[in-house]
Amino acid sequence: MALLDVLSTSGFGSQLPTILTCVAVLFLVRAVFQAQTGPLASLPGPEISKWTDLHVRLMLILGKRAQYVHSLHQKYGPVVRVGPNDVDVSDHAAAREIHRAKGGFLKSSFYATGGRIQSMFSTRDRGFHSSRRRLLGPCFTETSLENLQPVVVELTRTAMRKMRDEAKAGNGTVDLLKWWTLLAMDVIGQLSFGESFGMVESGKKSQFAEDVSNAGAILPLRTAFPTLIWIGAYLPLPFFQNIAQSRQRIVAYNQERVARYMQLVQKDAQKSRATIFTSLIKGNAIELTELELTVEVQSYITAGTDTTAVTLTYLIWAVCRDQKIRDELVRELKSVDVADEEQLTYKHVRDLPYLNCVVEEALRRYGAAPGALPRDVPDEGAFLGGHFVPGGGTVVSTQGYSLHRDPELFPDPERFNPSRWENPTKEMRDAFMAFGTGPRGCIGVHLARMELRLATALFFRSFPSARVSTKDGMSDTDMDELITFLLVPRGHRCLVELE
Numbered sequence: 001m002a003l004l005d006v007l008s009t010s011g012f013g014s015q016l017p018t019i020l021t022c023v024a025v026l027f028l029v030r031a032v033f034q035a036q037t038g039p040l041a042s043l044p045g046p047e048i049s050k051w052t053d054l055h056v057r058l059m060l061i062l063g064k065r066a067q068y069v070h071s072l073h074q075k076y077g078p079v080v081r082v083g084p085n086d087v088d089v090s091d092h093a094a095a096r097e098i099h100r101a102k103g104g105f106l107k108s109s110f111y112a113t114g115g116r117i118q119s120m121f122s123t124r125d126r127g128f129h130s131s132r133r134r135l136l137g138p139c140f141t142e143t144s145l146e147n148l149q150p151v152v153v154e155l156t157r158t159a160m161r162k163m164r165d166e167a168k169a170g171n172g173t174v175d176l177l178k179w180w181t182l183l184a185m186d187v188i189g190q191l192s193f194g195e196s197f198g199m200v201e202s203g204k205k206s207q208f209a210e211d212v213s214n215a216g217a218i219l220p221l222r223t224a225f226p227t228l229i230w231i232g233a234y235l236p237l238p239f240f241q242n243i244a245q246s247r248q249r250i251v252a253y254n255q256e257r258v259a260r261y262m263q264l265v266q267k268d269a270q271k272s273r274a275t276i277f278t279s280l281i282k283g284n285a286i287e288l289t290e291l292e293l294t295v296e297v298q299s300y301i302t303a304g305t306d307t308t309a310v311t312l313t314y315l316i317w318a319v320c321r322d323q324k325i326r327d328e329l330v331r332e333l334k335s336v337d338v339a340d341e342e343q344l345t346y347k348h349v350r351d352l353p354y355l356n357c358v359v360e361e362a363l364r365r366y367g368a369a370p371g372a373l374p375r376d377v378p379d380e381g382a383f384l385g386g387h388f389v390p391g392g393g394t395v396v397s398t399q400g401y402s403l404h405r406d407p408e409l410f411p412d413p414e415r416f417n418p419s420r421w422e423n424p425t426k427e428m429r430d431a432f433m434a435f436g437t438g439p440r441g442c443i444g445v446h447l448a449r450m451e452l453r454l455a456t457a458l459f460f461r462s463f464p465s466a467r468v469s470t471k472d473g474m475s476d477t478d479m480d481e482l483i484t485f486l487l488v489p490r491g492h493r494c495l496v497e498l499e
């Protein structure tokens with residue numbers, strides 16, 4: 001018997017509207033109760049945040065979430081409710097508390113996007129993370145990277161040569177975002193597999209790089225509407241199918257490269273190319289399985305390419321826009337006296353004071369990960385920024401965007417002003433979160449700083465009068481800051497004239 005017949009003979013059908021109305025009323029009462037008297041009800045924030053976070057999700061897709069949340073902090077203070085279960089904190093001491101070791105705030109479900117195999121980046125498991133970080137941390141120290149710096153210098157030098165060639169062959173401009181992306185990805189390839197992806201040399205993104213961009217482009221949508229993406233994976237729509245194919249190709253490519261590297265190690269560990277994993281070689285094997293290594297390398301490519309490339313793009317753009325800053329930087333760089341440009345090493349530039357101020361200010365103002373870093377509040381709750389934030393399902397975030405714009409610590413915070421780092425206070429240092437902080441802070445921080453310093457130094461030594469172009473319609477609008485998890489310039493390009 002059809003279901004409707006059963007319902008009508010049982011009299012249930014005639015009562016259905018009443019039942020549905022009761023259910024709707026119950027939901028409404030529950031929502032009102034939660035909004036007005038729930039454990040987060042006393043936290044400051046706009047009325048809408050008590051009912052929904054849909055507006056915040058839409059802001060995320062539009063690349064304006066960080067700016068919106070910052071405007072809430074300006075209005076409501078350092079602790080603000082941004083959704084029924086979401087809080088954002090811009091108090092420096094509270095941010096440190098959230099991110100400190102053993103603070104009890106674990107990465108939220110936002111990070112659980114990477115399938116069944118966990119990486120150091122994606123894991124939410126404290127035990128897994130500690131053991132992986134203990135193993136890999138030593139690979140990323142300044143001392144370990146020391147041995148690898150010549151290959152980074154060489155790749156950067158090649159990038160300069162290729163940029164000059166491209167500018168000469170074309171209309172005098174180059175797209176910084178393109179070149180820094182090729183460079184950053186080649187650096188990770190070189191340091192992970194002992195061979196680069198060859199993109200700086202070819203001047204073009206490989207299929208692999210295109211796939212990485214494709215897979216990354218879906219991140220905002222996945223973050224804002226994870227269920228939609230989950231359903232999409234089962235639908236025969238080209239958009240979702242293309243992304244699935246990109247992901248499959250990325251995995252296959254990484255597997256192949258890692259397998260090749262491991263064969264080299266097995267054949268002759270001594271002669272295998274130096275990589276960040278060299279110190280993990282014991283006898284003729286590496287202390288990670290092929291699969292573990294593949295997943296780790298993938299996370300370095302995702303976490304270490306666009307972050308470095310975008311920060312560097314904004315850095316060079318900001319310096320080119322201000323002749324005084326550019327001239328001061330060029331003056332300092334010219335003071336490095338080497339007989340031949342080819343002899344310039346990382347050591348020559350690492351400790352240059354003004355260069356370091358420029359890098360620090362670029363990371364403060366344009367660090368490429370300024371968005372929310374969400375953490376689960378421990379069950380017992382916590383006092384943060386003068387408020388009690390309850391646990392049991394609350395997610396608390398900190399965002400570099402707000403922490404770096406505290407006008408008390410960084411007067412005129414929107415201004416790109418490297419000199420503010422000449423004598424930084426402890427409070428400024430404490431508020432600096434471009435690389436996160438605590439045990440989940442960026443493991444690539446020394447590598448990133450090395451790349452930023454080297455590329456900036458070699459760029460302005462090669463092109464001391466570089467300036468932002470207006471050719472091909474390039475304008476400041478291209479550099480409007482869109483922030484999902486990462487920062488990206490609206491125009492997805494940054495054209496500069498080299499000479």
Ligand code: HEM
Nearest residue numbers: 121300303304307308311368369435436440442443444448
């Ligand atoms: C300017 C460049 C970079 C910026 C601004 C940046 C920023 C960040 C931030 C803010 C975090 C913390 C994320 C969180 O708490 O949710 C992080 C973590 C991480 N970053 Fe970076 N990063 C950069 C470069 C790199 C590079 C070059 C690598 C390459 C190895 C890398 C690998 C990682 C990894 C693996 C983590 C996770 C660490 C963990 O959970 O133990 N990053 N990064």
